[in-house]
Amino acid sequence: MNVSVKLGVAQIDKWVRRRLRCCAWKRMRNEPDTRWIVRTLREAAWAPLLVVCPVFLAEGLFDMYTRFPWIDIPTHFLGGIAVTYFFWHASANARSVARQFSNVGHAVLSLGGTATLSILWEVFEFLSDHLLGAHMQHGLADTSSDIFFGLAGGVAYLVLRRWFASSTSVHALPDSTDEMV
DSSP states (O other), X not given: OOHHHHXXXXXXXXXXXXXXXXXXXXXXXXXXXXXXXXXXXXXXXXXXXXXXXHHHHHHHHHOHHHHOGGGHHHHHHHHHHHHHHHHHHHHHHGGGTSOOOOHHHHHXXXXXXXXXXXXXXXXXXXXXXXXXXXXXXXXXXXXXXXXXXXXXXXXXXXHHHHHHHHHSSSOSSOOSOSOOO
């Protein structure tokens, strides 16, 4: 290798190292701040688990949905409340890495997350029926009512949250933004 090629490689290496020190490259190389995820799981994951775990247990042990088919409606309603509560905390805790959201922004994100999770739950039921023979879905009316009552639970949570917040000077339902980990 001759001297001019070695010098060229050294100059290119020096140029690349200088460019890597640039602000944009530093931001790309930094680890993302994931503490808000852990905080959200610690603060709010109990709510969806409080709905899902007893339902799976009751279905497995007592065949609950066969004996009491009407229980499907309150289960999806309570699930909508629990999931919206979870997503509200997630969007509030994400303020450490994202921009500030208004209460309307929180509501849209929370209800959007609830809608997405409701649809994914119905996809889970569909796949369970077709791949595992689970018999969780009972037609289009059942699927539509499951999504409707999940969203209705989400809206009920948001309305109750707004009502409690406006009727008291201190927020009755926690905002998750008081202190960040």
